[in-house]
């Protein structure tokens with residue numbers, strides 16, 4: 030009898046243990062049931078776009094029957110590394126990673142490869158590792174070109190002459206994010222002819238990407254730099270006409286710095302022409318209010334949908350087709366890429382590009 034009781038207890042304990050594993054699976058929505066567990070890591074929850082990205086990927090995958098472990102890394106590299114390691118331990122079938130520092134995850138990527146987990150580099154290219162299978166993003170060089178075009182149009186550079194040069198300052202993205210390279214290069218290739226002709230001038234002389242970068246895309250850091258530039262180089266009659274900005278929160282921060290020293294008031298110094306990127310709600314509101322001049326809309330829903338299709342293709346054991354196999358070298362290999370199109374948004378097309386497409390609702394924009 031005692032023996033039977035022992036056997037019964039052992040089996041019971043085992044059943045409870047197995048049940049617990051299936052019930053917990055590690056958190057939120059990770060039961061391990063359905064078509065398989067997919068790991069999705071986004072850099073931060075403190076930026077509007079990554080929340081949209083995370084939601085788009087999660088909802089799309091869940092609709093197809095996958096279970097999603099979606100984690101945000103608080104812009105902290107050790108947190109992101111740990112989250113990826115945890116996902117590998119949990120046995121995710123595919124990893125979708127939007128990195129903080131594109132070069133900081135080589136160990137995690139090696140672990141994923143050893144566990145035969147395909148890795149999709151999301152929006153930001155994972156660098157210096159052969160263990161990156163696909164890249165899904167926008168054509169970042171083209172996005173940079175659009176940032177340049179925004180200044181060319183907004184500052185009417187085609188009509189300007191060296192006799193009355195147009196004055197600008199330049200901002201770039203985070204130095205550890207490979208996208209910053211494409212944005213900067215694309216913009217500078219458009220603007221270079223105007224620098225060469227003397228039509229465009231940068232009073233601070235700060236032009237190199239290394240000097241004008243904004244670590245972690247931090248708007249507060251950009252605002253401080255703008256304030257310093259204004260006080261160091263814009264005394265007297267020198268008026269800033271335009272700012273190259275790679276990201277909406279940086280654009281808004283720079284505009285704040287300009288307002289603080291009288292731009293945009295009745296002082297006769299209009300707010301500088303500033304573009305941006307990501308089409309965040311606050312920037313669209315600013316565009317409608319006639320402050321920020323433009324932004325570049327990269328539809329996170331489209332990026333999410335493309336990623337979902339790619340994950341599903343891989344999960345079906347198929348080979349994705351139609352990828353760009355020349356553009357993105359991460360330093361260790363060319364990563365096959367899916368590159369989407371972006372759209373310039375000014376006051377003139379907010380309705381058609383942003384509202385009619387449902388990217389932001391009228392209510393979100395306070396209309």
Ligand code: GAL
Nearest residue numbers: 076078153206208246276307
């Ligand atoms: C970049 C991304 C931009 C912007 C920025 C800051 O990698 O391509 O669209 O979101 O990060 O988060």
